[in-house]
Amino acid sequence: MSSADPPGGAATTATTATDDRQHALLEDLTTRLGDAIVGSHIRNGDLWVRVRPDAWVRAARECKAMGFDYFCYLSGVDWLPHTWPNPKVIEGVVPDADDEAALPADPNADENPAPDESTSGEIVSGFAGGDTRFQVIARLYSTIRHIGVHLKADLDDAAPQIESWVSEYPGADWCERETYEMFGFDFVGHPNLIKLYLPGEFEGFPLRKDFPLLAREVKPWPGLVDVEQFPATYKGDD
Amino acid sequence: MAVSEQQRISYIAAQAADARLAVELQTEEMTLNLGPQHPATHGTLRIVAKLDGEQVTKADVICGYMHRGYEKLVEVRTYPQINTLINRIDWLSSFANEVPFILAAEDLMEVEAPPRAQWIRTMFFELSRIANITLFIGEMGVQLGAITPVFFAFRDREYVLNLIEEATGGRFHPNFDRIGGLKDDLPKGWISETKDAMRRIRGYCDELEDLLMGNEIFEARTRGVGVIPADVGLSYGLSGANIRASGVDWDLRRDEPSPLVWKELDWKVWTHPDGDSFARYWVRLQETREATLMVDQLLDGLPSGPIQAKVPRIIKVPAGEAWAHTENPLGEMGYYVVSQGGLGPFRVKIRSASFHNISIVPWLLKGVYVPDIITILSSLYFILGDIDR
DSSP: OOOOOOTOOSSSSSGGGGGGHHHHHHHHHHHHHHEEEEEEEETTEEEEEEEEEGGGGHHHHHHHHTTEEEEEEEEEEESSSOSSSHHHHHHHOOOOOOTSSSOOTTTOSSSSOOOOOOGSSOOOOOTTTOSEEEEEEEEETTTTTTEEEEEEEEEOOOSSSEOOOOTTTHHHHHHHHHHHHHHOOOOOOOTTTTSSSTTOOOOOOOOOTTTOOOHHHSSSSSSGGGGGGOOOOOOOOO | OOOOOHHHHHHHHHHHHHHHHHHHHOOOOEEEESBBBBBGSSSSSSEEEETTTEEEEEEEEEOTTTOEEEEEEGGGGGGHHHHHHTTSTTSSSHHHHHHHHHHHHHHHHHHOOHHEEEEEEEEHHHHHHHHHHHHHHHHHHHHHTTOOOHHHHHHHHHHHHHHHHHHHHHSOOOOOTTTEEEEEOOOTTTTHHHHHHHHHHHHHHHIIIIITTTTTHHHHHHHTOOOHHHHHHHTTOOOOOHHHHHOOOOOOHSSSSOOOSGGOOOOOOOOOOOOOOHHHHHHHHHHHHHHHHHHHHEEEHOOSOOOOOOOOOSSOOOEEEEEEEEEETTTTEEEEEOOOOOOSSSSEEEOOHHHHHHHHHHHHHTTOOOHHHHHHHHHHHHHHHHHOO
16 A cells, blocks of 8 residues: 655556646646655545655645645654454454344455454555655645645654645644644644643644553443443343 | 725725724723524524723623534444534534535445435525525524514424424424435425425525515615625635625536536525625625525426445445535535544534634624624624534
8 A cells, every 4th residue: 555656766556547637737846846755656636645744844835836835734653553342342242243134245245354454563654655654745736726735744753743735834833733732743843832722731643653642441342332232131241 | 806996995994993992092992792682593602792881892792602522433433323413513503514415425425325315405405505594594683672573483494494393304403414315315295395395495585584684674784884894804714605795606506516506406505796785794694595596497307217326234334535625504514524434424623614614703893892792793794503513
């Protein structure tokens, strides 16, 4: 699933007619950003571009010059594997497709699911590749050309830090504050990097994968309620 | 981007107000705390405004009183379970929240709903738009001291909510969309009822146009107030009617490929060059009327056939990343779904419209007068659940 193409090289997915504009856009970006592009991916009419972290603001500036006038969003991804939802737990609750003929199962469906990738303990990065645990992702869009681009950049594991986009796109202000409190990324040059949603004294970064969700610690899976015995039939443990 | 004369003058006026603040005799600064419980905030939004006399010098928006952490919660849920959760983001048009998420999942699974399902989806999408924006159209009057419009709004919105309830079982949270199709088909007699309701909503739009649009007080309080130039609005991520009211001719329903069937209908994207509160109101009113006409066309052209594609009983989404966005009543709503091949998503970024529409408020409120804070907030139209996801 991950790919790290050389800049301007052939994209990973099969080229369809609908992706022509995306290929042209990628070429355009490559001429402007040069070797700052370290990965790209085109799928279903969408373009992903991964840039070097030190070129993060330059990428925004070039995109703005290319007519990407609309700031869509900015956020982060923590690629640390997580184990929920655990397929084994759910399969005990949900009857198998064979049990009932109500809905025919897809013949291509995997009856015995392969071991969950996320439990293997290795970081699996998404489109356009990645070398680190943390990534920042943003999307820009041109309201004239009607084309959008996702930009990604790798962040350092120990001290995730990247330059702020506020000077280029003022809409990044709140998004960076949210990403700061949720992931603990430091946006250098942000005029007012304080928490947006969380109370000031809140500790920890909730959207990091190693931040425990208390509800799931107490009850591993809410669906398990369904297999508990009713009080009348419950004979006790002894 | 073309900037109209009025837009330019209003912008200069705002700049001049800014300059005047710096030059005029300094008075003691006062802090005005607005909210979190204020009728104009549609929930719990707090605005701390620093005032110099009657003018705002600095406004801070404090949100998070209703933050529910959806982006964390969806990581421990399966795809069908998430559907009920994201219903609650923009609670006035719940069905419209479900659609982009389902489209993102369908994109990754490479399934496509049958045509009838797409038509019904589009229909409910537009019905949620009507249910949402009729309330805004009435509610804007209340902020200006006109009580009648909001009663009209609640009266006529009821008919749309009844339609949604009849077909889905839920007035506010239909939870009707499924990966690969829909939960149910339409009930008997629903189509003729819907036609009646659409006629009624059009009557309501006409009524409101008569009541408010030509009203001298309404115009005085909204014309030239809260002007957003198109380029500033876009760089803040404003979308939907808010940016169309600044003259940007951009609508995702028309401009982006979508499995939903807007492209097969005959309709118009409404824009207004002024970019002020009045323009935002005007555009929304026209869009509501346009939506009723679209529903009529959808009812006439509804194809027959199945409403659900074949999908596995236990839904597993292949690894990959997908972005799906639609033109929701409040603006662009999108889901960035990262799947690693499990029963639930690895990461979901929810791009909600109100969050970005409100992020311009600190910029916009600089130099305005205190009573205009409310009309500007109201004209931007946000739902708190859409800010605090």
